Structure formats: structure tokens, C-alpha cells
Amino acid sequence: MSNTDLPLILGIESSCDETGVGLVRGCELLSDEVASSVDQHARFGGVVPEVASRAHLEAMTPTVQRALDRAGVKLSDVDAIAVTAGPGLAGALLVGVSAAKAYALALGKPLYGVNHLVGHVAVDQLEHGPLPKPTVALLVSGGHTSLLLVRDLATDVRLLGDTVDDAAGEAYDKVARLLDLPYPGGPPIDRAAREGDPGSIRFPRGKWGDGTYDFSFSGLKTAVARWVEDAERDGRPVPVPDVAAAFQEAVVDVLTRKAVDACREHGVEHMVISGGVAANSRLRALAEERCAAAGIELRVPRPRLCTDNGAMIAALGAEVVAAGLPPSRLDLATDTSLPVNRPLAG
């Protein structure tokens, strides 16, 4: 069967600060266009919902047009529309869902409201082909830190653990501020850490060995703040590379350990790491090392696919269509806390 026999899925993502539009057939990525409002949030040190929502409205139809042009297809070629129904920011989600409903209505094509978190896992299929079943997925970004057991992308996703406070990426942003590094904090901390000694300071590992797959980064962030304040009070220079490296080590140590433990407990031989923090070099390196030692095959999509985008929503849409699930109704509601065990919102 040639790829053109598979339905053409338009994916729309607007859950946070990226307006993403992707076009996908099965596991084939045709285009992936993103308009980001990240620069507008930088001076606030975090995403401002109203700023993000305004940017989504401005960017939505132009981004759809760019994605169509890039893929060399017309709107009328689209077979189904997938859109992030949640979780995410209420006002931001509503822009994407409203646009997606309008496209579905105008084109007379089915609408699928899908789960952003599961989209982060599905996107790997666009780079590495069909996801082995089952797979353990570690999602790490500014908004989420979740460990999932994925038996089927469209129908069987279980939450194993989640952060009980800050998301990992949020901790990066806050620690970056403490160290006078720019927002978002992931890339500058990663760069600084390469020059530092991760063993020079021992920061706490939240929920280490507590027998759950949950995470906590609030205590770690506070410990870093204390350490920096103490150094300043004593008039010692703050060794930014060492603090960055030690902080980063504490984060990725817990993340990779719990992910590998989850594979062992559930007899799973495949792991996917996705989300914005998956681009972190130390996370990739330590995960590769520990997965290799445990006989686990690790897949990490390229950084462009790890951050929020429309292709991941189209990729999940393609799975949901292939599974024969019923389309969403036009009165589909957004759900800011859509649970991960619902890949299709309804």
C-alpha cells in the first residue's frame, strides 16, 4: 500500500505558547510549521496566558496556510482534522479547537480532539516508525513531567507517575533565573553545565527511591536557591557551571532512574523520551547509558519534534483514525486537565 492511500491528517496544537500545524499521512511527516510567542513571554519569566492566546489567534490561519504550502497540498485534500483538546491553558486551547471545528465544518471532514501528552509520544513514529508495544514514555517539558505506560497510542495509555509540584522544565527556568541565565532556562543551563562538575555539589533527589513513579522538583529548586544565597552572603563567587551541572545531574538522575525502573517492573524493553527537555544533552546521555545497561531500546525524537508542534497532534490523529475511533462532536469541550488515559478527548 502506498502512503497516499492513508488519510491526510491536519494537526493543530495551541495548548501553550506555540501555534503548531502539521500534516501527516500514517507515519510520514509532510510538514510541521510552528509560530512561537516565546519571545513575548521572556521578560515575564514564564508563559503569560493572555499573551499566548492573542498570539495563537494571530498566527493560526497563516500557520495552517504555511503548513499546506510546505506539504504541497490543499485544504480540500485533508481527510481529517486533529486538534489538541487538552491538557493546556484554557484560552489557548480554545483558539485551536475553535479553528479546528471551523475547518471540519467547512470541509465536511471529521474532527478528532486529542490529548497533547499522548501526542508527545506519537510524534516519535514520524521519525522512527511504528512505536513498539508496549513502550514506557518519559515526557519532560516546561509544562509536564510524566511517566506513561503506552500499550496502544489510540486506546491504551496509563499514567505511571507525574510531578507532584513543578515540571522539570519549570525547575530549569527558575534555576536559570537564580543564576542570571536567560529564559527559557533549559538550553543555557545545559550549555553552562558542560563546563561544570556535576559532582561538585550534591543537591537532593526529590522522591528518590520512594517506591512511586512520581517526581518532585520544588525541593531541588529551593536547595539551589539556598546554596546560591549562602555563597552570596559569604561573598563567594557563584560557580555557575558547577551549580548548573549539579542541578542538572539531580534532575536527570531521578528522571532516568524512575523511567528505567518502570521498564523493569512492567517488563518493557522500549522507552521514548519526549517533550522540550528531551533535547537536553545530559538527559539523553544518561538515558542512553542506563537503557543500554538495562537492555532497553531508547528512542528520542529530534529536538524539533520534541517541543510542542502540530505534527505530533496529526501523528496521534492518524493513530486514532487508524484505530477506527468515532470522531469528536462539534460541541467538543476543551479540557485543561485532560487525563492521559484518554488519547481521544471524546
Added chain:
Amino acid sequence: MLLLAFDTASPAVTAAVCEPVGDGVRVRASVSSVDARRHGELLAPGIQEVVERSGAQMADLTHIAVGIGPGPYTGLRVGLATAHALAEALGIACHGVATLDAIAFASGRTTPFVAASDARRKEVFWARYDDALTRVGDIAVDRPADVDTGGLPVIGHGAHLYADVFGQDAAQAEPLYPDAAALGELAVRRLVEGRELPEPLPLYLRRPDAQEPGAPKKVRQWQA
């Protein structure tokens, strides 16, 4: 011309299909409901319903007119995002109508008045009109007590909410909310007259609330 009109910039979600007939405008179908928290759920089914009831297909539509507010932003964007995507997918023209102008038009008034809608945070969006078709100046956002009504009657949900400030005439505040039938009729009239309608872009009238962070909070009291 077959025009689809809708507005989500107030607690009402309203849609209509209109067309010019002779010197006037016929409203083929319209639907309205008031539910400030379900704009995103109600609008698309409402559009589907009025198009079906008007005996048309989506592809028969030639124009869209959408309320551009001002109004609570989350609801307002539901209408605009829908309008932009529908217009692009159908390849048809899309125009804006100030929501307050649609309320003023529906009042049918022939003498001067003020129209006011709820801007939340104890403020109203308001403008002065010479008559139902003629706005005087720009739409503003102010606290009710700061609105210079010039002693004119005040209509709209803002008048209803702040009847204590706007006085006796607030009892005749109808219509409280925009109705897409009136919005569509106004848009058809203007288009037939060859007049320009606003771009389908939101009238926010306020900057987003956002505070730049100060220095990181200290986690420990410094010893003096």
C-alpha cells in the same frame, strides 16, 4: 449574497444566515443562547444549525460577518478563530462588526443614546450613538461612574448591570446582548451600500495583564 453572521463577545452565543432581499434584508435562520462559559462548545453546532435551517450548504455562503468585540477575550476569540478558519476554508470574504454597534442597531432607536456592555473588572465598554446606525467616536472602556452619558439613555448589559449608576433609563436597557440576526442585517446593509466594514480583528482595548518578575524570592532570612 448569503452571509453567515455570528458573535461570541458577550455572554450570548449567536449565529444567523442573512441575505439581501429587495431594499431590505431577510434573516433565513438564527439561533442564540446565553451561556458565558460555553462559547467554544456552542458556536460550531449553532453555525451548523443555522446553515442547515436556512436550506443552504456551507459552500453556498459568500460572506462572513463576525462580532469583533470588545468583550471578554476568551469568548471573543472563539468567534474570531472560527471566522478566520471558515473564511479560509470556504475561500470567502470575512468582515468584522463591532459588537456594540450590533447591539445599538438592534435597539432601533432614532434618538441619541449610549450603549454599554460588561467589560468585567467593574468596567464597561461603551460608546455614544446618534441613532441605531450612527456611532459617535470610538468605543472606550471605563468604570461606570466615569462614563460621560450626557444624560442620555443607556442600553445593553452594561446598563443592566450598573442600573444604580446609570439611573432610571437603565430599566429600558434592551437589548442586553448582541443578536447575530441584527449583526448580519447590519453587515448586509453596509455591504450592499458599498461601505467598508472593519477587519475581522479583535477589539481588546486593554493590554494583557502581566507583571514582570522582580528579583527571585529569598528562601532564607539573611543574618545581618
